[in-house]
Amino acid sequence: MNAHPATAVAPGGAPACEDCLRRSWLVARLGAQFDFARRRGRDLPLVFDLSDERLIAAVAGAVGTEVKREYDGFDAGAAAERCLAAGVQTVCRCDPAYPARLARAPGAPAVLHVVGGRERLGALLAADCVSIVGARRGSAYGLEVARSLGRGLGAAGLTVISGMALGIDSAAHAGVLEVQGATIAVLPAGAERPYPASKRALYRRIVASGVAVSELPPGGESRRWGFPARNRIIAGVSAMTVVVEAGERSGSLITAAVAEDLGRLLGAVPGRVTSGLSTGTNELLARGARVVRGPADVLDALFGAGVRAVPERGAGEPVRAELRDLLDAIGAGCDTLGALVGSGRAVEPTLTALAELELVGHIGREAGGRYVVRVPG
């Protein structure tokens, strides 16, 4: 797709250009013609690689004729009005606000439909972005790890991207929200609609402080092709993708394959070789994905071992006097629970205080259980 001038087609609405809106409509219109969801691994829907003309030409018979007619008569102003009416803002590919990392991905969506605000999307994407994805039927283990990753990365000031699907995705979003972190849900249907519907409450919490994003215009239905299509966006906006649990045919493996193809960092959480839900993740590890045991491994991958992101949230919060002592001790190298307790502190209150410090991002934990001061509050 060639860049073309951004044009405000709906007075009072978000800027969006006619070509991008038309392309967006065409992809949504034709995507459902292909049975993409049956494809696995690196086979992403062809629809993203073909020009408008070739796409239309590929549709045979009466449907093709109808699509051609609709395409030629496309009313961008009306499309922009529909977004406005649904409370959805747009960012088209030729808009400077379009996510730079996603723009570099082949077949990136022509238009991102946003609930929660264009500006907020920009702010969230300006931070380091990591996607956490995984199986819908995650195990208790997987859900625990996803939530813990969400908490840790959210507290570290990163933006966590996921698909708000049942299971791992939702646990990751929930973890981020627990620490008032930044999170983006990329949805397989219209951005204005919680999908799945059972995640309505989570959706509301996400768009209250973060954003929901979709490739589809308002009213867009989730179809089979929408899931792998959505997954390419998740990987496309993220510097690193982490798969927490995935069976052999999990859609998360598509996200992982896209991340690899884009040359992004890919991590996977190890799991039992006897668990079907770890088949996909252990396979990713066998093929070279980074081992992710917790937030520290993600931060190491992004920033290099030993370097830690300084959280934007919480950094200004005053540290209570009783926590100051712990922070000082950790800063002075007394950095394991054993050492802290060994130096005369009682176990229970120390554990509680450490959890509190970790939660707000003042300290982090490294492999081996060593605590490290992130913000010398």
Added chain:
Amino acid sequence: MNAHPATAVAPGGAPACEDCLRRSWLVARLGAQFDFARRRGRDLPLVFDLSDERLIAAVAGAVGTEVKREYDGFDAGAAAERCLAAGVQTVCRCDPAYPARLARAPGAPAVLHVVGGRERLGALLAADCVSIVGARRGSAYGLEVARSLGRGLGAAGLTVISGMALGIDSAAHAGVLEVQGATIAVLPAGAERPYPASKRALYRRIVASGVAVSELPPGGESRRWGFPARNRIIAGVSAMTVVVEAGERSGSLITAAVAEDLGRLLGAVPGRVTSGLSTGTNELLARGARVVRGPADVLDALFGAGVRAVPERGAGEPVRAELRDLLDAIGAGCDTLGALVGSGRAVEPTLTALAELELVGHIGREAGGRYVVRVPG
């Protein structure tokens, strides 16, 4: 240590040379002077790196004088007689029967003490050798995987080395024995003595078809230094070391470090990041160890993906008529349980037959659950 001519010092006994026997005695005598077990990772006992003269010189005071006197008066003939009386055979480093792979390892033992036979040791080491090691307090998960690895590698004709310790080690040996496979126990005390004593029955089964090996002469006591010392032998004789479960301070990590230092293949079984018993193994994976999900990953590492070792045992056994059909189907590409069942077979008998075929080594299972014919019985 320089090579010196093998000399039969005990008439009727196994050939062993005086210098090697004396060196072996000295290491056993002095090893206990050092607190080696406290060292971790790549720090192996210094005792293996120093010459006899420097070792003796390093021992101060009255003990040093006593050791020097004993060393000068060492009676190799009597030492060989003690081995003979204990039913222990010896292979010294300058003996052509000394394991070639171990001989290339720095600080290799001067003498291997063997129960089960010198010739059998040679035959076992002539096959591809893989060590399976892990935590004494292995979880049910770890024990299951260790046993399954032992079964699979034993059935594939490999020799499995371990330390007969409680937990993972013993489970691995037991798995090998279940399929009448080849196994070697490397013990931290004298080879004639089951260690730990509770593994007496397993020891008897091991030496009935395999061998028990020790660096220590008969009567040698297990001391702290003996465990890391033993671990270097396990890694030293193996083309690949697989750690099944290991806590952060597990002795298995010493075995792993030695394997790495020797440039041998190193594998680890992934486990839950929330399990302390997988801390060490997941750390090995993070540092580049190969992901071992089952026997197929070990065979792939040793022989290259897709190539399979042809089992020596079981290869000549006739395949029952009712199993022939399954073998043929798998050979023809109907290679997953789903496909086999989908083609009209009942689940239960198919599972039973597959387990039987797998047990005797006629088929193996690859990542993804695909069966592969190993011996076209």
